[in-house]
Amino acid sequence: MARKLAVIGAGLMGSGIAQVSAQAGWDVVLRDVTDEALRRGTDSIKASYDKFVAKGKLEAHDADAALARITPTTDLDAVADADVIVEAVFEKLDVKHEIFRALDRLAKDEAILASNTSAIPITKIAAVTGRPERVVGTHFFSPVPMMALCELVRGYKTSDETLARAREFAESTGKTCIVVNRDVAGFVTTRLISALVVEAAKLHESGVATAEDIDLACKLGFGHAMGPLATADLTGVDILLHAASNIYTESQDEKFAPPESMRRMVDAGDIGRKSGQGFYTYEAHSPE
Numbered sequence: 001m002a003r004k005l006a007v008i009g010a011g012l013m014g015s016g017i018a019q020v021s022a023q024a025g026w027d028v029v030l031r032d033v034t035d036e037a038l039r040r041g042t043d044s045i046k047a048s049y050d051k052f053v054a055k056g057k058l059e060a061h062d063a064d065a066a067l068a069r070i071t072p073t074t075d076l077d078a079v080a081d082a083d084v085i086v087e088a089v090f091e092k093l094d095v096k097h098e099i100f101r102a103l104d105r106l107a108k109d110e111a112i113l114a115s116n117t118s119a120i121p122i123t124k125i126a127a128v129t130g131r132p133e134r135v136v137g138t139h140f141f142s143p144v145p146m147m148a149l150c151e152l153v154r155g156y157k158t159s160d161e162t163l164a165r166a167r168e169f170a171e172s173t174g175k176t177c178i179v180v181n182r183d184v185a186g187f188v189t190t191r192l193i194s195a196l197v198v199e200a201a202k203l204h205e206s207g208v209a210t211a212e213d214i215d216l217a218c219k220l221g222f223g224h225a226m227g228p229l230a231t232a233d234l235t236g237v238d239i240l241l242h243a244a245s246n247i248y249t250e251s252q253d254e255k256f257a258p259p260e261s262m263r264r265m266v267d268a269g270d271i272g273r274k275s276g277q278g279f280y281t282y283e284a285h286s287p288e
């Protein structure tokens, strides 16, 4: 199996993807635009390997070997011999378009071009390349070393072979894949969490139940690790509002229409843990 990977973007997701891939034996080129971003990315990878070693889940020599397989660079030409390229830059279509145009120019013909986008249609990203059949979504979850899922997204022109190779890559990093067969807004995971959070916010807004009870219902009734309102606070109420609004705009399906209270929370800056107030109140710098 092909073993050369390029990851574009050394932020939270890109560094996580580089980390699990290098650990799985891939030679990884990690590309970002500045040395500072690359340093942050590689520092976080090293810190994460160190934690696994401290917990006895990884041998120190394996961590060293994995780290040595990661080559940080600001040079995009370094993608030229990669078999798999995963883009994990900002969630902005114009930034992703710029990257995919360049990848189309620089990558070898048989390379697969994957995007870690959480919500942008793969078809829209693929459309700027001359090889849309080789473009696919590989949606990893945060924190990448801990989360077992990779959502594979088939764009309108993604070939079966590309999907199979994306699966092979994701599975080699220890992930379990689900396949999104049609490039719908929000894929499967963001649609599910958006519908749940929107309904939970509606129940909360109309006083049917408290935030605590709504979350307890999901935890104790359905075995969810975390309730939807606590999840919204953790992810960011603004992020989930944006995600649900986008899906609603595309689908016109009322179940994704965010309630007014959610919009007002965001207007007021009550966006969850990062602001100290969301559906719950958080102590400053509280780890919880």
Ligand SMILES: NC(=O)c1ccc[n+]([C@@H]2O[C@H](COP(=O)([O-])OP(=O)(O)OC[C@H]3O[C@@H](n4cnc5c(N)ncnc54)[C@H](O)[C@@H]3O)[C@@H](O)[C@H]2O)c1
Residues within 6 Å of the ligand: 008, 009, 010, 011, 012, 013, 014, 031, 032, 033, 034, 037, 087, 088, 089, 090, 091, 092, 095, 099, 116, 117, 118, 119, 139, 140, 141, 142
């Ligand atoms: N954060 C999450 O929980 C999460 C989960 C799943 C998917 N995603 C998706 O993953 C992608 C990356 O998200 P993130 O949270 O890692 O973002 P981030 O802001 O942590 O990192 C983005 C990185 O991309 C770099 N970058 C920007 N333009 C670049 C370019 N032209 N070339 C190379 N690098 C460039 C930035 O310098 C930055 O280091 C987004 O599409 C996001 O929607 C995020």
